[in-house]
Amino acid sequence: MSEQEVRNYFRDLYELGADSSATLDEKIERAIAVGRDRLDVDYGVLSFTGDGEYEVVGSTIESGDYSAGSVHDLDTTWCRHVVDDEELLMIADAGSSAYADDIAREVTGLQCYIGAPITVDGEIYGTLCFSGEQPRDRSFDGDEQRFVELLTRWIGHEIERERHYRALDAQNERLDEFAGVLAHDLRNPLTSAYGYTELASETVSEPESEYLETALDSLDRMDEMITETLSLAREGIDVGERESVRLSEVARSAWNTIDPDTATLEIVDDRSIRADASRLRHLFENLFRNVDEHCGPGTRVTVEGTDDGFAVEDTGPGLPADVADSLFGGEYGDGRRGLGLLIIERVVSGHGWTGQARVTDAGTRFVFSGVGTVTETPATASRPE
Template identity: 55%
Template sequence: MTATDLSAEERIRKAIDVGREYLGVDNGVLSYTGDGRYEVVETNIQSGPYARRGVVDLNGTWCRHVVESGEPLGFADARDSEYRDDDALETTGLHCYVGAAVDIDGETYGTLCFSDAEPRNDPITESERDFVAVLAEWVGSELERQKHYAELREQNERLDEFAGIVAHDLRNPLSGAIGFTELAQDHVSGQAAEFLDRVRGALDRMESMIAECLMLAKEGTDVGERTRVDLDGVVRNAWDTVRTRDATLSVDIATGTTVLADEMRLQRLFENLFRNCVEHGGPDVAVTVTGDEGGFAVADDGPGLPTDVEHALTAADAENIKSFGLGLLVVERVISGHGWDLAVDSSDEGTRFAVSDVNAAEPVHEALAAD
């Protein structure tokens, strides 16, 4: 069994055993020292106050010096050191000690220490203190990884809950509003019909925003398995699903051009780019899509994007992109999730989104399938 086959807890226990053997001492302890207490997280000690999950007063331990200074501490015999009169000698009964701080996200989590009730004949060397410090740093990284995985799982659970709320509590009444609006449109004319058209347009936009929220919440940013997608076909399908009003589409894509992509996400990318063209370029904007094996571009002849939007997209600054609408955030997520490059060029004469390196690397699953 290799180290990667072990759980995080098993790897930490292994590190404790390695440290004990290297230093030639009986005890190894990983502690948590928050709130002024000393809680044993992991150890080889089987019984007593320093066994696993044991809690004692931090002030009665050698480790308090490590927590206070942030520096490694070590001595072979407390009676022959500056700590000969320290209270910890009586409360712990430990004469030999080496310990270092364990940090997580820049803050002290606790300590990793090695000790023995009997003094060690050889003095604790600088290299041994350095060894314990490095081991403590590794343990801190392992605990930090566990913490981040736990936070990620919690975040995913919240996203799943959010997606369920969106799907049920928002879509159901929205569907009713769309249905009643359609019924009303069949019975009115003139200005009332014009007002209802605007209402229906707003409801359709709300439905699109819900779909975008679900895409961001449930699918995340990473793209898994990809297939060869016909670029011309996905462009035209996307155009047909968007309310383009009097906008026109021109497609100039080399015959047979395919893109290695998640087809559904690629279509969403084009849908959101087209929607952006119409919303910001006006109802009669002219949209042009070009493409070949190296990439594709969507351009319009509208008034151009605000400078801060252009900069946020080019820098993949998700926080700022969100302030300009979920549609552009979906665009950024799809592009970054595929590992593609995006360039945005906008002026008074129009805006051009250019995506490149679309077929730069073959996914692992395809490479394996080809072997």
């Protein structure tokens, strides 16, 4: 095989892996077509053999035997050797090989064959094979063997990734459903308790009415905690489709919702990032809620674009050091994290970002990195609010 042919083989592999928009079925179809063409044989077939049969998952054969969706007796195929031995098999001319009397030659009519096992999650999933009805005029060489092995390895990785994504989606759906049911079942008795407590508070005098007002405040807080817990369960779900959002727009929207009395907001180096706008707003809301609850008058909050993400900094008293150190995968100490900080962590992990909390004498700075493509705008800052 010439040096140019070798380069073509591995260029094909690179191009197969570079297209992240293709579906698994499209990737398989391209892979077997590329393999067939590069090896200059008649057919390419991807099979699933996990159930003891030979089920054709993808094939260059468009109809009839061994087309996609057909099922055959594994024991009559060349691929049974690959499955049994868990290694690649090469036959350039079946009639003049040790496999001259093999049942696969009689049943399939294939006279040349190269196939390798597909491994998914450590187990044999099936095979990828390329074959022809005529003997090959030369043996399969080392470069062709490596090409098939790499192709099977790549397909196995793609199948494994797709399987994991589907399992994750199913788990996320169950988690979301559970959180919704739990919130509903908790809110029903909570609503009744709130209603009767409010009614009782209107019919009694001091000091009983004051006690009941305290109970109502506690019920309000319980309702907030249910909402936060539901958000916590949902925010950690892996983010799929993202959109371009402006830091300033999402941050100001969250700021107006929380409306801290003792602080001002400033946007520095505004830009657009790729994110789920709703979850990003929840991240900002929980950061700003901490400011509202724990920072005194004159606090300044800055949202700043960075090279690979953004940062949120305040001039408040700062998080306790053990709490800051426990965030974003750090070791959890004696400090107690509230639901707001947990939600922030879940938003970050759901996006696949990294986060860091830095505490100094000047306040607390949250830094979020790995955000993706960031586009800066000519304006460097916007007015405080």
